[in-house]
Every structure is written in structure tokens, then in C-alpha cells.
Amino acid sequence: MKMALRACLRTKPGLTALLSQLSCSGHAAARRAPALVAQRSSSSTSQKIKVDFDQSSGVAVMHMQSPPVNSLSLEFLTDVCIALEKLEMDKSCRGLVVTSSQPKVFSAGLDILDMYGKSPEHCAEFWKAVQEMWLKFYGSNMITIAAVNGSSPAGGCLLSMTCDYRIMADNPRYSIGLNETKLGIVAPFWFKDTMVNTVGHRATEMALQLGLLYSPAEALKIGLVDQLVHEDQVLTTATETMTKWLAIPGILNISYTCHFFHLWCCNLVCTICSCVCQVIAAKKIHLSQDF
């Protein structure tokens, strides 16, 4: 799916426009202009994001440092998107590792306090920022690896699933999954689609219906993560793994992209049809109540 988005962002101007409308792209850029990284190795920091870029390897490491649990607030999401935009614009950056500077937690998911009791304008901006993060990671031209060094529920799990590869700390205290159901929330369809693309239909059905959080071992078993390593080795394994991914010629990447793009389009058409059916059904119910 990520590759599919990459392809359409490269090759389909119409869809790019569609996606950019969906994602309100540019809202982050409008706030702070991106800067190109000139040094061989550099480090740039916002309050909540630290990026170390090694120009010799072309690999950047994004450290999420929003205490206590890297919850995805509007401010944090905006910082993430800005950092990503800057890296994306620097063509020498080919790989990105995302990890957490917070102990025991990769990301606690969407910031619940930023969704509750806020103005409609704030909620709209917040929700657009969530979509923007998703699109930017999924549509990135860089190879992305999530170094999941702690728990990663809900939106945190989504963030990791938008990456090409996930390495998780092998600590049974940590968990990962889309647990929205347990919170009394329905996960949006694109959360669901992202999980289907990662672990398949049946596993997603079980995961979402029951709001399951998986231990690292369980997550590995269903393919929610790709590799488990000792807690101390998550970041180094991620950078080693990146070397292997970057050795694959980009052209092959693009070929796979076309296959996945086809699947993604089919999925999108189905989703639109299902939305139309739901609207028609809702109207029918409404009419039958009137008479």
C-alpha cells in the first residue's frame, strides 16, 4: 500500500491532487519553511522531534521525544510532518528510521486530550493532521523502518504500519495493535485498510472486532511486526536492515509499486461504493421513520 501511494504520488497528478485535498498537505509547510540539510552529518531538532541525518549513508533517524508517551497531538503531528517534508525534499536522504526517545513507549496513539472538548475547527485541523501523517509516511519516497522500542497502541500502531518494515523490542511488557474497539471507538476505514495490507483480512477482522493488543511474540506471529530483537538492539538492527533495503535498485521498488497501486485502487472503489450504500440506507431509514 505504501508503495502504491508512492507510485501514484509520482505518476498520477490527478490522484496527487485528490490526496493532497484529503491530507490538507502544505498545512505544515505553511507554518515553517523546510530547510535543506547541507552538512555531511547533521541533527535538527524541534521541541518534540529530533532528526539525525547521516549523509554518507543517506539514512535519517527520527526520534520522537514528546513526553510522557509520544501521544499524537496536533502540535506533535505537525512537527512530525514538517520533519518528514524536510527529509523528503533532500534527495540525498533515502532511508528513514522512526523511533522513540521515551522509555517503554513508541507512541500512545492519538492524543486523547486533543480530541476531547475542543472546537470543531481544532478537531478538523487535528484530524487532517492525522491523515497528513499517514499519507506522508505511506507515500514517502524514502524507505521507512519503524524501530518500535516500546508499546504502540492505536495511532502508534498505525504509524508503525505505514513504514516498510517494523522491528520491535522483544519485551513481553510491551504491546501493539489497533485497540480502538476497547475504547468504544470505531477505527476509521483507512486504519483498517492499513492493517489489512499488513496482516491480511482475517487477522484484521479479529484484531479490530476485539480491539486486540498483541505482545511482541504474538505480533510477530501474525506479521504485525517483522522482527523482534533485544531492547538494546532495536535501533542498530534498524540501521543495519536499512542498508539491505537501500541496496535494492529503486526501479524494482517502482515495479512492485504498480502491483500494489492496482490493489489500492480496487480497495478505494469498494470503499466509495460502500459509503454510497450506507448513505442510501441511512436515507431509507430516515424516510421510513418520517412516514
Ligand SMILES: CC/C=C\C/C=C\CCCC/C=C/C(=O)SCCNC(=O)CCNC(=O)[C@H](O)C(C)(C)COP(=O)(O)OP(=O)(O)OC[C@H]1O[C@@H](n2cnc3c(N)ncnc32)[C@H](O)[C@@H]1OP(=O)(O)O
Ligand atoms: C478530533 C477527532 C475527530 C474525529 C475522530 C474521532 C474518532 C476517531 C478515532 C480515531 C481512532 C483513535 C486512535 C487512537 O490512537 S486513540 C488513542 C488510543 N491510545 C491508547 O489507548 C493508549 C492509552 N495509553 C496506554 O495504554 C499507556 O499510557 C501506555 C502508552 C501503554 C504507556 O503506559 P505507561 O508507561 O504505564 O504510562 P501511563 O499509562 O502512566 O501514561 C503516562 C501519561 O500519559 C498519558 N497518556 C497515555 N496515553 C495517552 C494518549 N493516547 N493521549 C493523551 N495522554 C495519554 C496518561 O494519561 C498519563 O498522564 P498523567 O498525566 O496521568 O501522567
